[in-house]
Each structure stands twice: as C-alpha cells, then as structure tokens.
Amino acid sequence: MSDTRTxxxxxxxxxxTCGLTLTISGGRVTGARGDRDDVFSAGFICPKGASFGELxxxxxxxxxxxxxxxxxxxxxxxxxxxxxxxxRLGEVIREHGGSSVGxxxxxxxxxxxxxxxxxxxxxxxxxxxxxxxxxxxxxxPKHVALGLMFGSPLAFTVPDLDRTDYLVIIGANPLVSxxxxxxxxxxxxxxxxxxxxxxRLVVIDPARTRTAELADRHLAPRPGTDAALLFAVVxxxxxxNLVATDLGGIAAHVNGLDEVRALADDFAPExxxxxxxxxxxxxxxxxxxxxxxxxxxxxxRIGTSTVEFGTVTSWLVDVINILTGNLDRPGGAMxxxxxxxxxxxxxxxxxxxRIGRWHSRVSGYPEALSELPAAALAEEIDTAGExxxxxxxxxxxxxxxxxxxxxxxxxxxxxxxxxxxxxxYLNETTRHADVILPPPPPAQSAHFDVALNNLAVRNNxxxxxxxxxxxxxPDEPEILSRIALILYGLPPDGDVALVDDQVIATTxxxxxxxxxxxxxxxxxxxxxAMLIEGPGYERRLDMMLRLGPYGDAFGANPGGLTLExxxxxxxxxxxxxxxxxxxEVLRTPTGRIELAPQPLIADVERLRDSVGRNDDRFxxxxxxxxxxxxxxxHNLPALSGGTNRCTLQIHPDDAADLGLTxxxxxxxxxxxxxxxxxxxxxxxxxxxxxxxxxxxxxxGTGQQLAASQAGVNVNQLNDGTHLDPLSGTAVLNGIPVxxxxxx
Numbered sequence: 001m002s003d004t005r006t007x008x009x010x011x012x013x014x015x016x017t018c019g020l021t022l023t024i025s026g027g028r029v030t031g032a033r034g035d036r037d038d039v040f041s042a043g044f045i046c047p048k049g050a051s052f053g054e055l056x057x058x059x060x061x062x063x064x065x066x067x068x069x070x071x072x073x074x075x076x077x078x079x080x081x082x083x084x085x086x087x088r089l090g091e092v093i094r095e096h097g098g099s100s101v102g103x104x105x106x107x108x109x110x111x112x113x114x115x116x117x118x119x120x121x122x123x124x125x126x127x128x129x130x131x132x133x134x135x136x137x138x139x140x141p142k143h144v145a146l147g148l149m150f151g152s153p154l155a156f157t158v159p160d161l162d163r164t165d166y167l168v169i170i171g172a173n174p175l176v177s178x179x180x181x182x183x184x185x186x187x188x189x190x191x192x193x194x195x196x197x198x199x200r201l202v203v204i205d206p207a208r209t210r211t212a213e214l215a216d217r218h219l220a221p222r223p224g225t226d227a228a229l230l231f232a233v234v235x236x237x238x239x240x241n242l243v244a245t246d247l248g249g250i251a252a253h254v255n256g257l258d259e260v261r262a263l264a265d266d267f268a269p270e271x272x273x274x275x276x277x278x279x280x281x282x283x284x285x286x287x288x289x290x291x292x293x294x295x296x297x298x299x300x301r302i303g304t305s306t307v308e309f310g311t312v313t314s315w316l317v318d319v320i321n322i323l324t325g326n327l328d329r330p331g332g333a334m335x336x337x338x339x340x341x342x343x344x345x346x347x348x349x350x351x352x353x354r355i356g357r358w359h360s361r362v363s364g365y366p367e368a369l370s371e372l373p374a375a376a377l378a379e380e381i382d383t384a385g386e387x388x389x390x391x392x393x394x395x396x397x398x399x400x401x402x403x404x405x406x407x408x409x410x411x412x413x414x415x416x417x418x419x420x421x422x423x424x425y426l427n428e429t430t431r432h433a434d435v436i437l438p439p440p441p442p443a444q445s446a447h448f449d450v451a452l453n454n455l456a457v458r459n460n461x462x463x464x465x466x467x468x469x470x471x472x473x474p475d476e477p478e479i480l481s482r483i484a485l486i487l488y489g490l491p492p493d494g495d496v497a498l499v500d501d502q503v504i505a506t507t508x509x510x511x512x513x514x515x516x517x518x519x520x521x522x523x524x525x526x527x528x529a530m531l532i533e534g535p536g537y538e539r540r541l542d543m544m545l546r547l548g549p550y551g552d553a554f555g556a557n558p559g560g561l562t563l564e565x566x567x568x569x570x571x572x573x574x575x576x577x578x579x580x581x582x583x584e585v586l587r588t589p590t591g592r593i594e595l596a597p598q599p600l601i602a603d604v605e606r607l608r609d610s611v612g613r614n615d616d617r618f619x620x621x622x623x624x625x626x627x628x629x630x631x632x633x634h635n636l637p638a639l640s641g642g643t644n645r646c647t648l649q650i651h652p653d654d655a656a657d658l659g660l661t662x663x664x665x666x667x668x669x670x671x672x673x674x675x676x677x678x679x680x681x682x683x684x685x686x687x688x689x690x691x692x693x694x695x696x697x698x699x700g701t702g703q704q705l706a707a708s709q710a711g712v713n714v715n716q717l718n719d720g721t722h723l724d725p726l727s728g729t730a731v732l733n734g735i736p737v738x739x740x741x742x743x
Contacts, residue, residue, distance in 0.1 A: 003027075007467035008035055008570050010447045011049040012111040014629055016178040017449050017456075018044055018185045019571065020052060022467050029053040029443050029467070039572040040460045041185030046178060047627050051638040055442065060635055060703050061424045062438035063473070073426070073436070078474065081435050082482055082492035088418040088434060090486065092391040098126035098487070102377065102389040105133040106397025107630055113537050114439070114476035116450035119395050121499065122480060125487025129358055129367070130389055134630075136374045137402055138302060139181055140727040141310035143369050147353030148597035149318060151587030153369050154454065157318055157333040158182040159297035160578055161190040161457045164331040166293035168286070170204040170226060170317070171303020171733075175211040177624040180301050183336075183455040188214075190457075200293070202286065204229070205303065206621055207649075207689060208682040219286070220684045222277040223619045224734025226300070227309035227607050229276045229283065230316035231267035236287035237323050238264055244291070248325025248332075253583050256596030260319060263596065263604050267611075275611045277684070291324050295331025303621070306733045309607050311726040315600050322595065327582075334578040335585050338453035339461035339561060340544040343551065345516040350587030355599065355726060361387045365728050373728030374403045375720040381412035391418040395480075400428040401631040401695050404720035404730050405670045406713055410698070422479055426702030427631070428695070439476035443467040446475075448541055461550070461561065462572030463541070477537045500536025504528060504543055511547060518553035527554050532563050550575055599726055606725075617736040620668065622692045622714065623649070631693035634706040646694040646711025647678035650739070651685045663742035666690070668717030668735055674742055675712050688739060690714040692732070 004025040009032075011018045019038025023031035032052040034045035065081035066073040076084075092100060103123055109115025123131055135143070147153035159167060161184055172180065174187040184190060191201055191214055203215040204226070212218040221229055237243050238261045247254055269280035276283075290296045300317040307313065318333065326332030337344075356366030362379045365372060372380075377399060381389045392413065400406040400413070406428070413419060413432035421433040430436050439445070447464040466475075474482070481496040490498070508524045511517040519527060532542040542563035545551050552560030566573065588594050627639040634640065648664050655661075655677065666673045666688070675690060683689055695713025696706040715732065722731040 009052070009443065009464045009467050010449065010462055011052065012108070012442050012447055013048040013052070013055070013633070014178050015180050015183050015452055015455070016041070016046070016185045016187065017183055017452050018046070018049055019462065020045065020049055022052065022443065024467060027468065029056045035571060037571040038462070039574040040456070040458065040462065044186035044189065047639060048629060048633065051636050052442070054636045054638050055633070057441070058635060061441060062426065062436060062702070063471070065438065066426070066433070066436040068434040073433070079493065081437060082486070084435050085420055085483065086486045086492055089391060089420060092417050093126075096390045099128045099130065100388070100390040101126050101128050102130040102132065102380065102392045103128060104374070104377065104392065104394045104397045104399055106395065106402070107134045107138070108396040108632065110451045111449070112476060113446055113448050113450065113541070114480055115396065117537060117540055118477050118480035118484070121484040122393060122395070122487065125484050129372070130380060131371050132374045132377050132399070133371055134374070134397065134402060135369070136371060136727065136729045137306070137732065139305055140368055140371070140729045141305045141314040141724055142181060144311045144355060144727045145314035145318070145600070147369070148599060149315065149594055150585060151350045151352045151589070152585065153353055155335060155585045155587070156181060156455050157321065157327065158336055158455055158457050159299040160331050160334050161187070161194070162577070164194065164295050164297045165199045166290060166296035167191070167194060167199065168202045168204065168290065168296070168298040169211060170298065170300045171305070172299065172301030173205065173209040173211045173624050175214065176209065176626045181455055182299060182457060183452045184457040200289070206684050206687045207623065219278050219282055222275070223621050223687060224307045224309075225276040226304050226307065227313040227316060228267060228272040228611055229278060230313060230320060231264055231607070232269040232272045232276070232283045233287045233290070233320055234260065234316065234323065235264040235267045236269055236284045237291060237320070239268075240284070240288070242287060242291035243323045244325025247322055248327065248329055250322070250328060250582055250593070253586065254322065254593045254595055255590060256594055259596035259601065263601065266608050272611055275613070290320065295329070296324060296326050297321065297331070297333045299333070303733055305729060306731065308610070308722070308724065308731050308734060309603070310724040310729050312600060312603050312607055319595060322593070328580045330577070335581040336454055336456050336578055337459055337549055337581065338456070339548050339550050339575065340450055340541070341454055341548055343518050343547060343549045344584045347583040347586065347591065349589050349591040352587065352589045361385070365723065368727050373723055373730065374399055375723055375728075375730040377403065378405060378409040378412045378720070381416055382408070390416065392416050392420070394419070394421045394423065394429055394433070396423055398427050398429045398631045401693060401713055402715065404715050404718035404732070406695070406716055407671070408720070422476070425632070426700070428698050428701055431698070431700040437479050438473070439479060440470055440473055444470050444475070446537065458577055459575035460572055461545075461566060461575060463563065463566045465567065477535070481536070497536055500540055503540060504531070507543060518547065518551070518556060522554070530554050538563060603726060615736045618654070618686060618688050618739050620666070620714075620717065620735045620737045621687060621689050621733045623689045625691060628691065628693060634694070634696060634709065635703040637705060640705060640709060646675065646691055648675040649678045649680050649683050649689040651683055651687070652679050652681055654685055655679045658739060659741050660739070661741070665740045665742050666717060667738040669722070670719035671716050673712040673714070673717060688737065
C-alpha cells in the first residue's frame with residue numbers, strides 16, 4: 001500500500017529494551033518485528049514486543065480525560081480536567097498540606113521518559129513523604145543491599161553474560177521474563193551461547209522453570225530459604241580456603257571480610273541442608289565450582305527479593321561475587337555505565353546510604369530510598385489521625401492488584417477526598433479516581449531508557465522519536481508538567497516550557513559550580529543556548545547526554561555524545577562491553593566496599609533463628625509468563641491464549657494426597673481464593689504456584705478481554721503485615737498456605 005511505511009521504536013514492555021521495526025499503515029501500527037540492525041538486540045523479539053500494535057490500538061485505551069460527576073466518570077475536555085485537578089487537589093493541599101497527598105508509581109514508569117524525568121517533579125511539588133511504588137513489591141531489597149555495601153542504591157551489579165564461564169541464576173526465570181535488573185535482549189540466546197562456548201549454568205529455583213530446564217544443574221530449595229543456602233556457600237568458601245587471593249584484585253577496597261567469615265560460622269552446609277531442602281554435598285559442590293571457574297557470576301532476582309530475608313539474600317549474592325574474585329571484572333558481576341549517568345568524578349568518600357530517615361505513620365515502617373512500603377498504603381489512607389492521606393495520585397500503577405490485601409486498599413481508595421490517575425486504562429485502581437488523564441499510545445511517544453540503560457549487560461544508547469504524530473491530546477511529559485505547574489501555584493494552561501527550563505537551569509548551575517564537572521566554570525546561558533531545538537524532554541536529554549560519561553561536554557569533547565548525534569544513528573550506538581569501575585562507583589563514607597554493613601549484620605540473627613523452623617503447610621510462590629507482565633497486558637488478544645493462564649500449579653503426588661482434580665481452595669493469612677488446578681511435576685513437593693497480576697473481576701473497569709478471563713488475585717492471600725524489615729518489601733513468595741479441594 002502506498003501509505004505503508006516503517007518506523008523504529010524501542011520496546012517499552014519489559015526490561016530487555018529490544019529494538020522494533022514497526023509497520024505503519026493508515027496512520028496506525030499494523031505490525032512489529034525485531035530490528036535486525038539494533039546495536040543491542042540485533043533483531044530479537046518476544047511475543048510481548050510482537051503485540052506492540054495491539055497495545056497501541058487497544059480499543060479499551062482511554063482517549064479523553066475522565067472526570068467524576070455525580071459519582072460517575074464521564075469524558076471531559078483537557079481544560080476541564082485540569083481545572084478540576086487545580087480546584088479539588090488544590091483544596092486538599094490548602095486544607096491539609098501537600099504532605100497529605102500520597103503518590104503511587106507503577107512499574108511502567110521505569111520504561112518511559114515521562115516516568116523518569118517528570119514524575120519526580122510531582123513529588124517535589126507536593127513536598128510529600130507519602131511516596132509508594134512497585135519497588136517495594138519487587139526490587140527494593142537490591143537497592144538497600146547495594147546502598148549499604150557500595151554507598152549508592154543505584155550501583156547495580158549485573159552478570160557479564162557475554163563473557164562469563166559460570167553463571168548461577170537464583171530466583172529468576174529469564175527465558176520467560178527476559179531478565180530483570182539486568183537489561184539483556186535475548187537473554188535465552190545469551191544463556192545458550194554460554195553453554196555453547198563451554199560454560200556452565202546453574203539455576204536455583206523451587207520450580208523446574210524453562211530456564212532450569214536449560215541448566216547444567218538445577219537445585220530446588222524450599223522457598224524462602226535462599227539466604228541460608230547462600231550463607232552456606234559463603235561458609236564453604238571460607239572453610240575450604242576457596243576465597244580468591246586478594247579478592248581478584250579489589251581487596252584494598254573491601255572492609256569487613258573477617259566479620260563476614262564470623263557470620264558464616266553458623267551456616268555450615270550440613271546445618272542448613274534440611275532447612276533448605278538441598279543437600280550439603282550439593283551446596284559444597286556449588287561453592288567449589290564457582291571458586292574454580294575462570295570467571296563466574298551469581299545473579300539473583302525477584303525470587304530473592306520478595307521473600308522474608310530479601311535484603312540479606314540480595315547482599316549475599318554480591319558477597320559471593322566478591323569472595324570469589326568475580327566482582328568488577330570481565331566475566332563476573334560488573335557495573336554498567338549508562339549514557340545519562342553522571343560523568344565519572346575522581347574517587348572519594350561519599351555520604352553513604354541510610355534507611356529509616358523517617359517512618360510510616362501507622363506501623364512505623366522505615367523509609368527506604370525515599371519510599372514507604374506499598375503494603376502500608378491502605379492503612380495510611382484508612383487510619384484516621386494526624387498525617388492521614390487525604391488525596392492520592394497514581395501514575396501508571398494498579399496497586400489494588402499488585403499490592404497485598406487489595407480488598408482493603410480497594411475500600412481505602414474509595415474513601416480519599418480526591419484521587420488523580422495518569423493512566424491509559426480504567427483499571428481496578430483507577431476506577432476510584434476523580435480525574436483520569438490518559439497519555440497517548442506508545443507509538444505517539446518518544447522513548448529513551450533513562451533508568452534501564454544503567455542496568456544493561458553491554459553499554460549502549462538508543463533513542464526513538466515518536467513513530468506517529470500526536471492525536472488530539474498532549475503527550476505524557478506535558479500532562480505531568482501541567483500537574484507540576486498546578487502544584488507550584490501556576491495556572492495549568494501556563495507555558496509548560498517553564499518546567500523544563502527550570503530543571504535545565506538548576507542542573508547547569510550545579511554542574512558549572514562543581515570543580516569536577518566537565519563544564520566547571522562555564523556560563524549557564526552559553527550552555528543553555530547550545531541545547532537542541534525541540535520539546536523540553538529532548539532538551540533535557542541532550543543536556544544529560546552532553547554531561548554524561550560519553551558526552552561532548554558542551555563542545556569540550558568533540559565527537560562526544562549529543563542528542564543530535566544519537567538521532568542521526570537510529571539503530572543506536574554501541575558503547576562497548578562493561579569495564580571495571582571500582583573505586584569510582586563507591587560512595588560509602590570510607591570510600592570502600594562495606595562487606596558487612598551493620599544493619600545486615602543485625603538481621604542475620606533473625607535468619608539464624610529461622611534455620612530449623614519448619615512449617616508443614618504448603619509454600620506458595622509466584623511465577624512469570626512470557627506473554628504476561630504484571631497486571632497490565634491481559635487485555636491483548638495476542639497474549640491471552642495458550643498457557644498464559646491463572647492456575648494453581650501443584651506436584652502430582654501432592655494433588656493425589658489431597659484429592660485435587662480440577663478446582664482448589666487456597667487459604668492464606670489475608671483470605672482465600674478458588675483457582676483451577678494445574679498438575680505438574682515441574683514443581684517440588686510441598687510447593688504451589690499462582691501467577692501475579694490477575695484478578696480482573698471488579699466492577700467498573702474498562703478492560704473487556706481482561707475481565708472475561710479474570711483469574712484470581714494471588715496477593716489477596718497476603719494480609720500485608722509480613723515485610724522484609726530492612727527494605728519494607730512485601731513477602732510475596734514463600735507464604736504458608738492451606739490447600740483443599742473445592743467443596
């Protein structure tokens with residue numbers, strides 16, 4: 001057809017960030033395939049990426065704002081919707097202060113320019129500490145462990161997949177999830193390449209996942225015992241003199257080796273084998289093989305985070321990488337360097353990282369990374385008293401399904417004085433909003449991975465301009481900028497460029513005053529004038545790239561990165577393999593790696609007390625699926641069929657003992673569910689599995705296909721009181737439950 005064309009786009013649907021080639025016909029996306037020339041993904045695509053057109057054209061996506069009038073959400077103009085926000089949210093702030101407004105960020109914020117650059121302005125404008133996100137349902141333990149060890153909660157270590165000889169994957173299923181906190185297109189292909197070059201893969205998971213099926217060895221521990229198992233590996237490394245000489249060359253940068261040795265004394269493999277359900281011989285073999293491999297990396301993910309000892313487990317992953325000499329070296333666990341990260345400064349001590357700078361009002365949970373636990377959101381809304389949440393802002397989130405005890409949160413949201421949602425769907429959470437502002441479909445939005453580039457297993461930088469022009473609505477940066485204008489006391493119809501101009505001026509003023517900055521001592525006006533012409537988000541990205549580690553430093557480094565140069569290379573720019581970065585990444589007060597931070601030492605006592613504890617009930621775990629992503633992709637026909645179903649997986653022998661055939665009742669601390677049974681020998685005895693993100697059975701939502709295949713909300717089995725104490729992360733895996741046949 002004469003009006004058919006193609007456009008390049010980075011996929012925003014998971015952390016793999018694959019490059020896509022979109023087919024556009026008649027002003028809409030009609031197909032998507034992998035971009036073979038993409039410098040990072042080289043043509044790889046998964047079913048989610050292939051469904052890009054369905055997501056973009058989903059008829060259930062909102063196209064105009066919804067405003068609640070007389071209890072009913074109905075369409076309104078953008079001006080009307082902004083006016084209601086200014087009036088109603090402004091009324092709450094005037095009466096109770098900005099600190100009375102809660103903000104919840106969902107997972108998709110990590111995949112958009114708006115979520116990375118503009119959502120933080122909403123928090124700043126409110127001046128609230130009532131901030132919640134999917135991080136405390138997912139990854140906060142890793143942030144806390146990194147912060148305590150390295151001084152920065154964003155100093156992520158990722159496995160150097162392309163060069164490692166021995167990879168241990170614990171609590172992750174990247175053949176299905178495409179990887180997480182390790183941005184790696186074609187993770188399955190990288191694992192197959194590892195084995196083809198003679199490397200070995202070990203998977204530690206209670207279920208025989210697709211990744212476990214590919215592995216050379218699969219260890220299936222009892223859920224929630226990962227910390228004890230990893231501590232037993234540490235014990236064996238010390239006991240058998242397997243700790244690397246000079247820790248692979250970084251010993252001069254490490255404190256706390258003797259303290260870790262002492263902590264590991266109580267976790268001999270023989271002492272924890274029964275508790276973990278893994279033999280002492282298997283644990284010792286694992287320790288010996290990691291130590292003997294030319295290079296090795298231990299990689300842990302959501303199964304190590306959403307458990308009782310999530311932060312301790314996340315810490316021990318990198319303790320093993322350090323002890324075996326595999327931290328910060330090719331083939332080991334390394335620190336990526338994203339293109340918009342700050343340019344490296346001379347190594348020096350930093351401020352370090354602390355948790356608990358403030359606490360939640362009701363239960364006293366400590367803050368972590370300026371957030372409170374998502375599990376505390378309901379009680380902060382429905383418990384009266386000083387500091388009670390009176391209004392809510394949600395941005396691309398659905399905590400009614402994602403957080404524990406969604407029924408309580410559902411009721412609590414009904415009671416807030418005002419609720420604003422920036423979201424393309426009328427879902428289980430946004431149905432409570434007084435105003436919904438829908439951003440445009442992904443094809444009408446620019447894309448740059450501000451956050452995920454800092455997790456990439458190979459340094460790269462790519463930018464996607466909008467593939468289609470905006471329809472009759474603002475883009476998401478403008479939506480959030482107008483909310484920011486309201487919060488800063490300006491009219492919502494003001495000049496949104498003021499928001500970006502203020503950020504640029506503030507950033508450049510700080511940079512020019514920093515003697516270690518690449519633009520130290522230069523005039524702010526001169527630098528501002530050099531930025532690219534275009535929308536505010538492009539000017540900000542241009543500034544970040546120029547100031548970054550590969551940037552042109554506003555002309556001081558000719559040939560360096562600018563947004564103009566990046567736009568001229570639409571398939572992206574390869575910035576090379578990961579490079580050793582210690583000591584420049586360290587921001588602890590000592591300027592060294594703190595291998596034994598005091599908060600973690602204190603929590604080890606709790607772990608020690610748990611060893612030997614036994615519960616004869618079934619243990620519930622979640623699971624991932626290639627055609628699903630949390631709660632927000634169940635409305636696409638291409639992803640709704642096949643094995644992507646909300647079933648209770650159980651071992652055949654357990655099913656036979658219980659007399660289970662087709663339907664089971666599952667009872668947990670927060671309630672009970674009824675779910676269809678899927679009998680499989682791919683899960684260890686005593687363990688059952690339900691996927692996360694289902695439960696689309698509430699009235700008043702607008703996702704018709706999802707509602708027709710509702711499933712059950714596994715998080716309703718959780719009463720929200722069981723958290724990892726250091727990170728505030730909800731314990732979503734390893735929950736004791738009772739199982740019985742329906743009826």
